[in-house]
Amino acid sequence: MLVRDIMPGVSFFVFKSALTNVGAPRTLQYLCSAVKRGSVRGWLVQRQTGTLQQASTGSTPARRVRHIQGNAMPSIVRFNDLEASWNTRQARQPGYMRWLVTWVGGPAEYINTNPDDAIESTQCAVGMMYLPRGQRQAGKHTHGVTEVYIVLRGQLEGFDASGHPHRSGPMDCTYIPAGCPHGVRNCGLDDVVLIWVHDGIERNDAAVYYADDHPFGDVPPIKLVRFADLEAAFPEPDAREPGTMRWSVNWVGGFAGSVDPNPDSAVRNDKISIGMTVLEPGNSIPRAARRVTRLYLVVEGQLITKLENTNTCLGYLDGLHVPAGEAVALRNNGPSLLRLLWVDCQPIQSGISAPN
Structure with missing residues (x-):
């Protein structure tokens, strides 16, 4: 199959531009989903014209992955865009x-x-x-x-x-x-x-x-x-080590696949977990894929993560959506405390419709 077969009216230059800006694996992942929706041309034109910006520009429309069924990649939702x-x-x-x-x-x-x-x-x-x-x-x-x-x-x-x-x-x-x-x-x-x-x-x-x-x-x-009733916990193996030191609490827990730092205090729920992780300056959360989909919200400090090989900063009430199976590294370069409120839920599965 040729580019013109699936994208009539889109030049090879546009396709090549997408490969250059995003990389072949990401481009192909987008295209596989976009072909099913018949929206390849629109996505490539957006990528060529720059309407789908790198996260480092300070404004990353979530539409870049929102329209990909299953939200297959990490995505930033800026509070200032809402x-x-x-x-x-x-x-x-x-x-x-x-x-x-x-x-x-x-x-x-x-x-x-x-x-x-x-x-x-x-x-x-x-x-x-x-x-x-x-x-x-x-x-x-x-x-x-x-x-x-x-x-x-x-x-x-x-x-x-x-x-x-x-x-x-x-x-x-x-x-x-x-x-x-x-x-x-x-x-x-x-x-x-x-x-x-x-x-x-x-x-x-x-x-x-x-x-x-x-x-x-x-x-x-x-x-x-x-x-005040939630005791700080260190559920990950490296959470007590300098450089990756962090502690967590949760208000809602019991959801399979999610961490549960406060099982005796958190309300039980089998669909979602809600908690918070705290990093002092100079510490980070290493890359690790989760079995659940997680939304991080910055409620204090500044978060640094790397998306598409670009360091990206998130500020107050910016959101980072990480689908199940994806891995991102998170760090706090200070000077203040970093508090991340997180919500875990079931993976968003391709082809699943909303309930009636």
């Missing part, structure tokens, strides 16, 4: 104001506030909610998936059918099982910034909303996991 969404229920109304972004979201018709930039997944969703002081969610609502909040800044109060408040501060976890009627409010003087994680994908507008005084029967309650 436009704030105000489309959730009553989000523009004073008293209930809040906005969202998404690093990993579902396909069309499923929750994904940034479909042009987020990694597409059928396994989980990960995003951020910004809840200004004095604001709350309206009433209570339920999801068909488990929702987890990790508070990065501010004070958050969760309320459920029990009538008891559940307050969490920075690095605490609010765990909301599927079917749990819930809402949250900012109960402090600082704006709340939290990471939200769904252990599956959910259709847009599938959440059910209720009035504050709606009576509920036997429904699961909110669970809290406080950061």
